[in-house]
Amino acid sequence: MQNVLSVIQASTLYFQKNGVESPRLNIEHLLAHVLGKKRMELYLEFDRPLGDAELEPLRALVRRRAGGEPLQHLLGTAEFHGRIFTCDKRALIPRPETEQFCEIVLARGPAARVLDVGTGSGVIALTLAAAWPEARVEAVDVSADALALARENAARLGLTERVLFAQSDLLESVTGEFDLIVANLPYIATAEIAQLAREVRHDPLPALDGGPRGLEIFERFIPQAARHLRGRFALEIGHDQTAALTELLGAHNFQDILPQTDYQGRNRFLFANYG
Numbered sequence: 028m029q030n031v032l033s034v035i036q037a038s039t040l041y042f043q044k045n046g047v048e049s050p051r052l053n054i055e056h057l058l059a060h061v062l063g064k065k066r067m068e069l070y071l072e073f074d075r076p077l078g079d080a081e082l083e084p085l086r087a088l089v090r091r092r093a094g095g096e097p098l099q100h101l102l103g104t105a106e107f108h109g110r111i112f113t114c115d116k117r118a119l120i121p122r123p124e125t126e127q128f129c130e131i132v133l134a135r136g137p138a139a140r141v142l143d144v145g146t147g148s149g150v151i152a153l154t155l156a157a158a159w160p161e162a163r164v165e166a167v168d169v170s171a172d173a174l175a176l177a178r179e180n181a182a183r184l185g186l187t188e189r190v191l192f193a194q195s196d197l198l199e200s201v202t203g204e205f206d207l208i209v210a211n212l213p214y215i216a217t218a219e220i221a222q223l224a225r226e227v228r229h230d231p232l233p234a235l236d237g238g239p240r241g242l243e244i245f246e247r248f249i250p251q252a253a254r255h256l257r258g259r260f261a262l263e264i265g266h267d268q269t270a271a272l273t274e275l276l277g278a279h280n281f282q283d284i285l286p287q288t289d290y291q292g293r294n295r296f297l298f299a300n301y302g
Contacts, residue, residue, distance in 0.1 A: 029082065032073035034058060038089055045093035053098055054089070060102050061085045095225035107150045110157070112180045117172040118147035119234040120226075124289045125211055128263045128296055129154045131287060135298075137162055138207035138258060144197060144248065145169075145212045147234060149177030149190070155209070156189040165205075167195035170233065197244070198251035206258035212248060214265040216241035241265055245272055253279045257302035266293040273297065 029037075035054050042050030059066040061084050077085075088101050097120055099105040105114035107121045108129055114120055129151055137159040143152035146166035156164040168174050174192050181187045195201055214237040220228070227235070237244050245262075249272075252260060260281060264272055269286045276284050281299040289295035 028076045028078070030073065030077060031058065031069055031075045034077055034082070034085070035069070041089065042093060047092060053092055056098060056102060057088045057092065058085060061088070095229070097226040097229050100229060105148075108154045110154070110184060112148055112150055112153075113176060113183060114148060115176065116229065116231065117176040118170070119211075119230045121148065121150045124295050125150065125263060127289055128209075128211065128261070131296060131298075132207075132209060132261050133158050135259065138205075139163065140203075140205045141165070141207045141209070142167070142201065142205040142255070144208065144210040144252075145234075146177050146192065147173050147211070149180045149192070151209055151211065152177070152190050152192075153180060153184055153186050156186050157184065160189075163191075164189060165191045165193065165201075167193050167198070167201060169194065169196045170231070173231070173234075197248050198255055201251075201255060204255055204257050207261070208252050208256050208259075209261045210248065210252075211263040212244050213237040214241050214245070214263075214268060237265075242268065242271055242275075245275065249275055249279055249281075253281070253301055258300065260299040260301055262297045263295060264297050266295060269294040269297065 035058065038054035039051045042053055047053055055066050055069055059069055061081055092098060092101060099114040099120050100116060103113065103115065104111050105121050108126055139162060141155055141162050141164045143166040146152050146168045149166060152164050152166035156162065166177060171194055174194055177192055181190055193200065213235055215235050217236055217239055220235055273284050276299050281301050284299045286294050287296040
């Protein structure tokens with residue numbers, strides 16, 4: 028009979044052959060999920076025998092992961108900034124760069140009225156709301172499915188009363204002024220999407236596709252933001268978009284424009300002030 032360790036070892040090799048990054052970590056997460064354990068608890072149960080009742084659902088998940096389905100979709104959750112969020116095909120899987128984006132925004136201090144544009148699963152808005160209990164936080168997305176997921180995450184985290192979610196194509200349905208506008212919008216050029224990692228291609232296409240040049244959504248968004256912002260502006264952007272977006276922000280009278288790199292040393296964030 029197979030045990031925890033033998034399954035981890037065999038599945039790790041299988042994942043390696045199928046091009047899964049971090050193969051051992053992936054099988055540990057999947058096995059812990061099937062067993063209802065924390066991943067680190069597996070290390071205390073290497074000799075535990077596994078029967079068909081446990082192996083059959085695990086095999087199904089392993090096949091799907093080897094076929095390119097994201098780990099977060101198989102688990103149904105993703106960890107972000109110390110919290111667990113529901114994660115599925117309705118919105119972009121939250122990534123480490125966005126977690127760093129939140130850390131930088133938080134380090135710059137609280138804002139009284141915050142708007143998150145293109146909120147997706149709600150990770151940015153909910154992270155800021157949790158950290159800044161006095162802030163009034165609003166979040167918009169064009170996708171009704173994404174907003175449903177964001178509201179589920181708000182309920183999961185006990186933040187339903189703290190964030191107002193609304194459907195809007197960028198800022199078209201937004202009223203009022205804000206001290207801070209944050210956004211992680213689609214910035215990948217249409218022609219580049221087919222070359223993305225297979226896991227990334229499981230994200231909703233509208234959450235990835237930034238138009239022919241990857242800049243078209245920003246060209247609509249930045250003039251709109253100038254009409255609603257009296258304070259700080261924060262963007263997550265493509266690694267090769269700093270110069271174009273710095274010029275665009277300057278053309279619309281944004282000030283103190285400052286790019287910042289991610290943990291990989293790539294230009295990934297852009298900060299500015301307006302008003």
